[in-house]
Amino acid sequence: MSKSSDHPPITPEMKVAALLKAYPKTEDLLYEIAPAFSKLRNPILRRTVAKATSLRQAAKVAGIDLGYMINRLRSAVGQTSDIVINEGNDDPGEKPGWAISPSPVRTFDACALIEAGEQPMTRVMSDLKKLDAGDVYELITPFEPVPLRDMAGSKGFDSWSERIGDDRVRTLFRSS
Secondary structure (H helix, E strand, O other): OOOHHHOOOOOOOOEHHHHHHHOHHHHHHHHHHOHHHHHHHOHHHHHHHHHHOEHHHHHHHHOOOHHHHHHHHHHHOOOOOOOOOOOOOOOOOOOOHHHOOOOOOEEEEOHHHHHOOOOOHHHHHHHHHOOOOOOEEEEEEOOOOHHHHHHHHHOOEEEEEEEEEOOEEEEEEEEO
């Protein structure tokens, strides 16, 4: 592996694509840490999702402890691996009332789009801007769209995700 002085330090905010570019040998370790990361073998997903997703977001999607993941990766490349991150993975908690029996004004199944290597973020954000207060938008994806939820949250939208099958996640967005 490369020495840590030759490449950037591995941090929670590092994008998955940047990690794999700087430290290509960490790819197998990522698959070992979380089998969900094996989807990155798909070159289309690697070019799209991996560029937009931070290690913090990837840990959340995979349901693994961020500190554990960062420390394993840092140790594998010869960086100090005693970072303590005490945020864990967010427990989604109880489903919010607005998400219990929503009547979405629009549903978008982005699975085929993502599998074709396209990013749904621009389309979804455009759709969300058109919502009236209280409207609910439903998005179907092959994994939890953490970067998209983060972006929508920064624009004032509430969101809730739940697994609806082995390879499908339903995310609801609500305009405040």
